[in-house]
Structures are given as C-alpha cells and as structure tokens.
Amino acid sequence: MSTPACRACGSARTRTRGEKTGAHLRRVFTFHDCADCGLLFVEPFSGFGVYDDAYYRGEGPDPYVDYETEYRDWRSSDRRHELEDLVGIAAGLLRRENAPGRAGEPLRWLDFGCGAGALLKCLRDTGRVAGRSLELTGHDVGSWADRLRSEDRLKILSLAELASLPGGSFDVISMIEVIEHLPFPQEPVALATRLLRPGGLLLLTTGNLGSPAARRAGLAHHYCAPEIHVSLFNPDSLSRVYTRSGLRPVKVRYRGAIRFKVLKTLRHRPLLRFVASIALRLPPVIAAVDLLYGVSAMPCAVKPRPPA
Numbered sequence: 001m002s003t004p005a006c007r008a009c010g011s012a013r014t015r016t017r018g019e020k021t022g023a024h025l026r027r028v029f030t031f032h033d034c035a036d037c038g039l040l041f042v043e044p045f046s047g048f049g050v051y052d053d054a055y056y057r058g059e060g061p062d063p064y065v066d067y068e069t070e071y072r073d074w075r076s077s078d079r080r081h082e083l084e085d086l087v088g089i090a091a092g093l094l095r096r097e098n099a100p101g102r103a104g105e106p107l108r109w110l111d112f113g114c115g116a117g118a119l120l121k122c123l124r125d126t127g128r129v130a131g132r133s134l135e136l137t138g139h140d141v142g143s144w145a146d147r148l149r150s151e152d153r154l155k156i157l158s159l160a161e162l163a164s165l166p167g168g169s170f171d172v173i174s175m176i177e178v179i180e181h182l183p184f185p186q187e188p189v190a191l192a193t194r195l196l197r198p199g200g201l202l203l204l205t206t207g208n209l210g211s212p213a214a215r216r217a218g219l220a221h222h223y224c225a226p227e228i229h230v231s232l233f234n235p236d237s238l239s240r241v242y243t244r245s246g247l248r249p250v251k252v253r254y255r256g257a258i259r260f261k262v263l264k265t266l267r268h269r270p271l272l273r274f275v276a277s278i279a280l281r282l283p284p285v286i287a288a289v290d291l292l293y294g295v296s297a298m299p300c301a302v303k304p305r306p307p308a
C-alpha cells in the first residue's frame with residue numbers, strides 16, 4: 001500500500017513508522033516519516049473538534065493544559081517561567097539581529113496561537129521589550145479568542161484577517177507549541193514569513209523528536225499523542241521548514257521554558273513538584289534536562305534582510 005505524500009515538503013518518499021492507539025480517541029493512528037525532510041506526521045488527522053472546552057481544562061488528550069489559571073493570572077501559573085524566558089530571548093535576539101527601531105516606534109508582536117492569552121498579557125504587563133513599547137496582536141480560534149477580544153480588549157485577528165494584512169506587518173511572531181497541532185506545517189510558517197518585516201523574528205517552539213529521550217521512547221513517547229500532535233519535528237526538519245520559506249534558522253538557549261515543561265508534568269504530584277522546583281534553580285540541572293529533551297536544539301528563525 002502506498003504511503004501519503006509528505007505534508008511539509010510534498011515528497012512521495014515517505015514510509016510508515018508505526019501505529020499507535022490514541023489515549024483519548026480510542027482508534028488507531030499511523031505515523032509516517034519523510035525520507036527527504038524528516039517530518040514525522042500522523043494519519044488520519046482528527047480535525048480541530050478535539051479542542052473543546054474540556055480540552056482547555058486539561059480533561060482532553062493533554063492533561064497538562066490549564067487555560068483557566070493562565071487566563072486569570074499568568075503570574076500564578078507555572079507558565080510564567082516560560083513566558084518570561086520567551087520575552088528575554090526575544091529581547092536578546094532583537095538586540096543581536098536588528099538595528100533598534102526608531103525612537104517611539106512600537107515593536108509589533110503577533111502571538112499566533114495565543115490560546116488563553118497568557119503571553120499577550122505577560123507582554124502587556126512587561127510593557128517594553130528591547131527598549132521599545134509594544135503593539136500586540138493575537139490569533140486563535142474558539143471561545144478563548146472571543147473572550148480575549150471582548151473581555152480583555154486584546155486585538156485578536158482571524159486567519160482571514162491576518163492573510164489580508166500587508167507584508168512586513170510584524171517585528172516578532174511567536175508560535176508557541178502550535179505547529180505540531182497543524183496538519184500542513186509549512187502554511188503557518190509561510191504566512192509568518194510574509195508578515196514579518198526583514199530582520200524580524202519568528203519565535204517558535206515545538207517538541208524535539210530527535211532528542212535522546214524521544215529516540216529512546218520511539219512512538220511510545222508522550223509527545224507522540226496522535227489526536228493532537230500531528231506534525232513532529234527534529235532540529236533538521238524544523239530548519240528545513242524555515243529555509244523553504246526563506247527564513248534563516250537561529251540558535252536560542254532556553255532556561256525558564258525548560259523549568260515550565262518539567263513543572264507542568266508534575267502538576268498533580270505536589271511533593272515531587274516541590275523538589276523539582278528547587279532542583280531546577282540549579283543551572284546544571286536545567287542543562288541536563290535540556291540535553292535529554294533537546295529543547296534548545298530546536299532553532300527559531302529570522303527573516304533575512306535583502307542585501308544592501
């Protein structure tokens with residue numbers, strides 16, 4: 001039986017890696033990988049119906065989701081470690097990659113897949129990034145996007161509205177744990193590439209299937225949750241998605257994001273969580289977790305400036 005074409009690069013050189021029964025939707029899913037670009041992808045795609053209100057309460061395929069706490073007060077959620085890390089990483093990259101904007105010119109930041117709005121609110125509360133004031137936009141679908149629009153007065157645009165914006169509308173686009181949920185991962189990166197101004201930054205995070213922990217676990221790895229994670233990457237396949245769109249991969253080093261990833265999995269185990277929260281203050285512990293899960297091995301990207 002022939003395998004489906006790669007959903008990132010279109011190559012026909014794909015092979016079946018194995019099958020897995022969903023933990024939430026009790027049916028069998030098939031994982032394929034691409035010999036040309038390395039994407040690992042899931043068939044069939046379950047659609048977006050799985051992202052209902054129960055999902056965002058952590059009662060769906062991802063037990064670690066906690067939108068209500070993030071929405072109410074990002075500072076009281078474990079995600080604060082990740083959010084502050086992302087803001088710091090963006091500031092560092094902007095200083096390194098960009099000439100500073102003109103005085104008084106705000107930094108235009110789009111959070112693509114803004115969820116419960118925690119990053120947007122963290123940015124709004126932070127006020128300035130790399131010395132510049134902020135003009136914030138979010139994008140997502142569903143009831144949380146409506147709530148952010150109506151109750152929090154945040155500017156949340158639909159996909160159609162984003163697609164109609166002129167090129168170069170943003171200085172930073174974040175896509176935090178978004179791309180693995182999308183069946184055609186090249187599309188959002190292509191849109192982000194068009195919407196970034198030259199020198200602009202794509203701050204993208206997703207799990208690393210090439211990490212030592214993922215390699216050892218194979219398809220049993222918890223990140224291989226076929227109802228929701230349908231496009232899975234390693235550093236090389238993610239870099240290829242960037243370069244196909246004309247972006248240049250850039251290296252980043254995460255710390256708080258790693259702390260968050262560990263703490264969220266211990267949400268229901270308070271004693272272990274307490275011990276971990278102390279251990280994760282030690283840089284060698286963060287470095288060891290980073291090595292095992294390959295978090296910082298996953299690049300972000302910059303839109304190159306045209307040659308002068």
Ligand SMILES: [Zn+2]
Pocket residue numbers: 006007008009010011034035036037038039
């Ligand atoms: Zn491919």
